[in-house]
Amino acid sequence: MLQLSFIRENKELTIKGLRKKLVKNPEQVVDDLLAVDSKRRETQSLLDGALAKSNAISKEVGNLMKAGKKDEAEAVRLETLALKGEAKDLTDLLADYEAKMQEMLYQIPNLPHESVPEGRTPEDNLLVFESERAKNLPELGADALPQWELIKKYDIIDFDLGIKIAGAGFPVYKGKGARLQRALVNFFLDEAQKAGYTEIQPPILVNEASGYGTGQLPDKEGQMYLVGEEKLYLIPTAEVPITNLYRDVILKADELPIRNVGFTPCFRREAGSWGAHVRGLNRLHQFDKVEVVQITKPEESYKTHQIMCDYVAYLLEKLELPFRILRLCGGDISFGAALCNDFEVYSAAQKRWLEVSSVSNFESFQTNRLKLRYKDETGKMQLLHTLNGSALALPRILAALLENNQTPTGINLPKAIWEYTGFEKI
RNA sequence: GGAGAGGUGCCUGAGUGGUUAAAGGAGCAGUUUGCUAAACUGUCACCGGGUAACUGGUGCAUGGGUUCGAAUCCCAUCCUCUCCGCCA
Numbered sequence: 001m002l003q004l005s006f007i008r009e010n011k012e013l014t015i016k017g018l019r020k021k022l023v024k025n026p027e028q029v030v031d032d033l034l035a036v037d038s039k040r041r042e043t044q045s046l047l048d049g050a051l052a053k054s055n056a057i058s059k060e061v062g063n064l065m066k067a068g069k070k071d072e073a074e075a076v077r078l079e080t081l082a083l084k085g086e087a088k089d090l091t092d093l094l095a096d097y098e099a100k101m102q103e104m105l106y107q108i109p110n111l112p113h114e115s116v117p118e119g120r121t122p123e124d125n126l127l128v129f130e131s132e133r134a135k136n137l138p139e140l141g142a143d144a145l146p147q148w149e150l151i152k153k154y155d156i157i158d159f160d161l162g163i164k165i166a167g168a169g170f171p172v173y174k175g176k177g178a179r180l181q182r183a184l185v186n187f188f189l190d191e192a193q194k195a196g197y198t199e200i201q202p203p204i205l206v207n208e209a210s211g212y213g214t215g216q217l218p219d220k221e222g223q224m225y226l227v228g229e230e231k232l233y234l235i236p237t238a239e240v241p242i243t244n245l246y247r248d249v250i251l252k253a254d255e256l257p258i259r260n261v262g263f264t265p266c267f268r269r270e271a272g273s274w275g276a277h278v279r280g281l282n283r284l285h286q287f288d289k290v291e292v293v294q295i296t297k298p299e300e301s302y303k304t305h306q307i308m309c310d311y312v313a314y315l316l317e318k319l320e321l322p323f324r325i326l327r328l329c330g331g332d333i334s335f336g337a338a339l340c341n342d343f344e345v346y347s348a349a350q351k352r353w354l355e356v357s358s359v360s361n362f363e364s365f366q367t368n369r370l371k372l373r374y375k376d377e378t379g380k381m382q383l384l385h386t387l388n389g390s391a392l393a394l395p396r397i398l399a400a401l402l403e404n405n406q407t408p409t410g411i412n413l414p415k416a417i418w419e420y421t422g423f424e425k426i
Numbered sequence: 427g428g429a430g431a432g433g434u435g436c437c438u439g440a441g442u443g444g445u446u447a448a449a450g451g452a453g454c455a456g457u458u459u460g461c462u463a464a465a466c467u468g469u470c471a472c473c474g475g476g477u478a479a480c481u482g483g484u485g486c487a488u489g490g491g492u493u494c495g496a497a498u499c500c501c502a503u504c505c506u507c508u509c510c511g512c513c514a
Contacts, residue, residue: 044474048483055445055483058495062444077494084494098473250436250471252453371472379455381471 001105001215001368003383004037017111020118020330033104040097047090054083106218110365112330113302113339119329126327128341131313133322137346138404144349147399148280150406151177154426159280169270169285171395176426180401180413181288181394183420185263188290188315188391195311197261197292202241204264205232210244213370215336215362225267234267238291239388243366246295251374251384257304258295261391263288281395282354288394294387295372298364301385302339305361308389309341312357315392318416321400322346324353338363345396349403354396359389402426 007014011030018026057080064073117126151157156177162170173181189199211217211233216224225234235241242262251258266289292311296304309325316323328340337360344353364383367373376382405412411426418424 041474044483048474051484052482054494058493059445061494066444073494080494375454379469 001365002108002110003364003368004033004101004105008034008037014111018108020112020116021109021333022120022331023109029104029108033101033108036097036101036104040094040101043090043094043097047087047094050083050087050090054080054087057083109335110338110362112333113361115327116333116339117327117329120331121329122332124329125332125342126329127324128327129313129325131317131323133320134324134346137322138348140348140403140406144403144406146280146349147282147347147402150349150402150411151280154411156180156426157281167285169283171281171284171286176421176423179423180417180421180426181398183417183422184394184397185288185290187417187420189261189263191315191318192261192290192292192391197259200238200242200245200260200262202235202238202245202262202264204235204241204267206235206241206244207232209247210240213244213247214240214366215369216240219335223269225269235264236268237266237289237388237390238262238264239293242291242293243295243386243388244370246372247370249370249372250381251295251372253297253374253376256295256297256374256384257300258293260293261290262293263290265289266393281399284395290391290394292389292391295367296385296387297374297376298382298385301361301363301387305339305341305359305387308359308387308391312343312359312389312391316343316345316356318414319397319401320414320416321397321404323356328358334358334360336360336362336365338365343390343392345400347396347400347403349406350399354400356392356396356400357390360387362386362388 002014007030011034015026015030018029023029057076061073061076064070064076117124119125145153148159151159154176156174158172158174159168161172162168165172193199205227208217208231211224216233216236220236224236226232227234241264242260245260246258265286267286268284270283270285292308294304294308313323313325323343323345326342326344328334328337328342333340340358340360342355343357343359345356346352347354363385366386367383370386372384372386373381374384401413402411405414409425413421413424413426
């Protein structure tokens with residue numbers, strides 16, 4: 001959620017940013033918001049005056065009662081009836097304006113960073129980096145198998161069993177498949193720890209307030225699983241619980257930056273997004289992911305974003321995967337992000353690029369909802385910045401590893417994870 | 427699931443209708459100091475008004491209600507803890 005004071009003071013900048021994010025009629029959106037805001041403030045002033053008067057009268061009644069002047073107190077008491085009605089009306093009016101403003105603010109996306117390219121579709125995303133392996137893509141020959149065939153051939157993941165016990169999109173990992181997945185998780189967690197992140201094991205169900213805190217609600221209501229009668233949501237990413245640990249928190253400057261990493265399963269309904277390219281591991285309702293989350297001072301967040309991107313790139317190099325980095329354009333970047341770099345690995349049998357990580361800077365968009373702040377050097381309360389990124393999402397990494405490393409005699413795993421798998425080959 | 431207790435600021439914790447989020451502690455800042463300690467002073471958040479000093483309002487789990495006036499009384503909801511039961 002954008003800060004109202006920012007919009008008020010930077011109207012043109014806001015409109016420009018919203019236009020880049022392809023918001024329709026940004027002038028109208030901002031004007032409507034500011035109109036409600038100005039009425040709200042006007043109403044608040046009137047209400048404050050009425051309440052101040054009423055407080056004074058109450059005090060007077062109290063004093064008269066204490067002094068034993070009961071009749072005078074009674075007379076003053078009668079005077080307040082009109083005032084009371086007025087205050088009630090103003091209170092209701094103010095509540096209306098506040099609710100309306102809140103609703104409008106929730107609908108407004110974050111403003112994109114200046115380095116975000118203009119654009120509408122994924123084709124408009126900007127290629128910012130290609131790894132050496134990406135410049136020299138592996139050629140597998142005509143008989144190369146896509147991941148869904150390899151999975152069957154080596155019997156490491158069973159989709160039919162998943163359908164039997166849960167439904168499509170819930171794979172069952174078996175034998176070396178399960179072991180490989182666990183090995184990758186441990187590899188990612190150990191690397192993150194070496195890079196300075198603290199490991200967190202959060203709940204994977206969260207309440208409504210947490211959904212609002214990180215911005216999944218109300219924007220993506222239908223994309224999360226709602227569980228039971230408790231109104232709890234299955235998390236779509238560890239970002240949600242790990243960032244919400246800091247909801248309603250005022251941090252001290254010396255506690256910053258916060259660097260957390262968490263491994264969780266992630267659940268996504270993916271309503272309406274099933275199509276031709278979602279076979280096998282490409283899109284799932286449940287998948288595992290290791291997520292890194294940082295909370296920084298505002299002036300450090302872009303430097304941190306770069307560090308996080310470098311870290312993800314380092315992991316992909318260790319896994320010997322060809323990858324590229326795309327800077328998402330205004331039309332493709334998510335609702336709450338100011339800047340987002342997508343990491344894609346090349347899956348050589350499908351001959352497709354698969355997104356395995358998004359590293360985003362939310363600036364103060366989440367912390368404004370979370371009320372996550374710190375006192376800066378001058379003693380002023382300031383919203384912090386949040387960033388997060390996958391490091392990494394498992395299924396597509398698995399897909400690329402299987403496809404790119406297939407040989408007639410088996411699948412050769414990258415050296416970096418041998419000590420975790422206990423085998424070098426599937 | 428049964429019974430009970432409770433939710434007040436960063437923490438402890440008083441407060442059963444009348445100025446006040448008491449009081450203490452922690453942390454931080456300032457003063458003092460050769461240094462440290464001690465002492466003293468200041469220090470909750472949010473929304474308004476004001477260039478500013480300052481000032482109005484709101485907040486005692488949440489939402490309603492009663493009252494001139496609510497932390498305090500009433501209703502509903504949420505959460506936590508204890509004991510019993512069940513149980514990974």
